[in-house]
Amino acid sequence: QQQLQESGPGLVEPSETLSLTCTVSGGSVTSYSHYWAWIRQPPGKGLEWIGSIYYGGSTYSDPSLKSRVIISVDASKNQFSLKLNSVTAADTAVYYCARHPYRSDWGWFDPWGQGTLVTVSS
Amino acid sequence: DIQMTQSPSSLSASVGDRVTLTCRASQSINNFLNWYQQKPGTAPKLLIYAASSLQSGVPSRFSGSGSGTHFTLTVSSLQPEDFATYYCQQSYSTPPTFGQGTRVEIK
Numbered sequence A: 001q002q003q004l005q006e007s008g009p010g011l012v013e014p015s016e017t018l019s020l021t022c023t024v025s026g027g028s029v030t031s032y033s034h035y036w037a038w039i040r041q042p043p044g045k046g047l048e049w050i051g052s053i054y055y056g057g058s059t060y061s062d063p064s065l066k067s068r069v070i071i072s073v074d075a076s077k078n079q080f081s082l083k084l085n086s087v088t089a090a091d092t093a094v095y096y097c098a099r100h101p102y103r104s105d106w107g108w109f110d111p112w113g114q115g116t117l118v119t120v121s122s
Numbered sequence B: 001d002i003q004m005t006q007s008p009s010s011l012s013a014s015v016g017d018r019v020t021l022t023c024r025a026s027q028s029i030n031n032f033l034n035w036y037q038q039k040p041g042t043a044p045k046l047l048i049y050a051a052s053s054l055q056s057g058v059p060s061r062f063s064g065s066g067s068g069t070h071f072t073l074t075v076s077s078l079q080p081e082d083f084a085t086y087y088c089q090q091s092y093s094t095p096p097t098f099g100q101g102t103r104v105e106i107k
Helices: none
Strands: A003-007 A018-025 A033-043 A046-055 A059-061 A068-075 A078-082 A093-101 A116-120 B004-007 B010-011 B017-027 B031-038 B045-048 B061-066 B070-075 B085-092 B102-104
Touching: A003 A093, A018 A033, A018 A093, A018 A116, A033 A068, A046 A068, A046 A078, A059 A068, A059 B045, A078 A093, A093 B017, B004 B085, B010 B017, B017 B031, B017 B085, B017 B102, B045 B061, B070 B085
Parallel strands: B010 B102
Antiparallel strands: A003 A018, A018 A078, A033 A046, A033 A093, A046 A059, A068 A078, A093 A116, B004 B017, B017 B070, B031 B045, B031 B085, B061 B070, B085 B102
């Protein structure tokens, strides 16, 4: 059974870059059957898709975040990563990584990592 | 972006009750609709995909229906472990978007 695990700093200063990594076990990030996604949830609020990457070479991100987001894959470590630059307090959230199927639509997110809280504060 | 609106925002129910949650899309999304359950402090869990397909391992008391703009998630007999927040998500267009959630509480 595939498992995902987020890692990275829990505190980031305003205007700096948030960097998170998702380690995949029980499967491969080089799978051509799946996308790999980042989703966040501000405290007490709903879920927001940040972006996805396909090992075949494509990345996608929410238009509202696109200029600040970089998603990449490291096949040698079986990981994928998120960088979000110029962060503000509004970027404080629990960040999840997840897998979704390679389909004509965006499919469903499953499984998910356990999530990691990132607080933006000085 | 396609807006997903869930109703009610919260409800109180008893163990054994049949409950129905609603999700409406701001435009037609065919059957590209998924449902998740989230308990406090944990990641969302996929329950239903493609509007009506039950995810492996999910109890059969959960069912989904709908197409176009109107969708429902039904729990036929609410169990203690079902008290949680439920989210719908459309996968029809970019960006994939979630509803604001329905919180199911114990009466």
